[in-house]
Amino acid sequence: MLIITADDLILSAFGYVVVFLVLLLLYLVFQNLPKLLGSITYVQDKAIGMRDMWKKNKTEETESHGEVLTGETCAAIAMALNLHLYEVHDEEALTLTIHKMSKTYSPWNSKIYGVMNQPKG
């Protein structure tokens, strides 16, 4: 015997639609979030640029202060800093460690060994 009422059908359909709507909303937000964040960054960059320009006019310093750093410039600076901080050759530890060889054989000492062990007459 089927015990499904109209209310149950409505609940199922409504529930499924709500799940869809919530995730659709998340989708829309995160689809547009990079643009929104990009706009905020742009506004911030612009504000920084304006401030620097204002300083420049005020103090009549060099023109470079008003420039907004481009991505390439930032990447170059980051690379230079990285090379400077991490890629510079370290100082040597200056610690000598003498390992005792388990087997001291080599062609050199074998020759000496041969010389020293002359057949006895």
Next chain:
Amino acid sequence: MEGIFNFWQYTGFANLTAAHVVMISVGLLFIFLAIRYEYEPLLLIPIGFGILIGNVPFLEGAGLQIGIYEDGSVLNYLYQGVARGVYPPLIFLGIGAMTDFSTLISSPRLMLLGAAAQLGIFLTFLGALALGFLPAEAGAIGIIGGADGPTAIFLASKLANGLNGTANLIGPIAIAAYSYMALVPVIQPPIMRLLTNDRERVIRMKPPRAVTQREKILFPIIGLLLTTFLAPSALPLLGMLFFGNLLKESTVTNRLAETARKAMIDIVTILLGVTVGASTQASVFLTPQSMMIFGLGALSFVIATAGGILFAKFMNLFLKADDQINPLIGAAGVSAVPDSARVVQTMGLHYDKNNHLLMHAMAPNISGVIGSAIAAGILLSFLG
């Protein structure tokens, strides 16, 4: 002599029934599958051993306080974490702290696959009603289609806990949910093959874009507010999920994130697994209702998988040829993280050795977790 007789009365041999033998066999099967085939060993070993613990026969009603359903027993105290829905949010906290949402943030359109796969929940709800379950019980059974063990336990503990005029279905529902999660590599591939053709299976998707740290930090905050404002009943699960993720992504609470994703989730998994297993005491578990729940659970899982795949194909109708979605990843819309994503990856590689779908499949997989938690919240608010 009478003392020896009494002792015999208390032993497991004197109280052994066929039902105990069946359940002990099931427990042994779980342990065998976990060790021999490595099917979700972290779940099946605790659950399998829990089944053994819960089905060692003893003299019930003798006031020994050893059974999981006997007030005052140690197992009963541990079981309260399941019965009162304490463990699932803690598991979600750990999942949040270990999950990288980058793929989801970089391809938000794939969230819709996670939503589509929740079809299994609502159709199974109707199926359970048709089989004569009460609405609250049917809601708890339907959530098995979400393929999310903690969510299933959470909802069952609220809707079908034996206290609100319903039968206590927590054990069967939890076992069904975890069993089907473990059997993802067995259940999903035939459906995936059935619903896709050779051309679709080798579709290559665009690599996901890089996601900024700011986006990763904003995701749990925006995600929490958007989802729980619409479905507040999902707050215990989604609140902890997003909180765990913020611990991870903020990068200033590494110690907390580390604890949540390792020590804490391990402890809770042990307690959850053993107590869920032990809750399958033969006298409570082996009922016709349990068998129906297993049948409905399998059906639910199949529908959910099909829902995700078919919706991916539907989306492809509106997408440009060079921006198509491989429909196989729709199968990952069920929230068995990361098992179903792994199945998608394996299947994708089977048809094209250079087509790695794992990253793409993680997006619907994670949105499936969110979607099933929202579905649980909706069912709870209607039926609770």
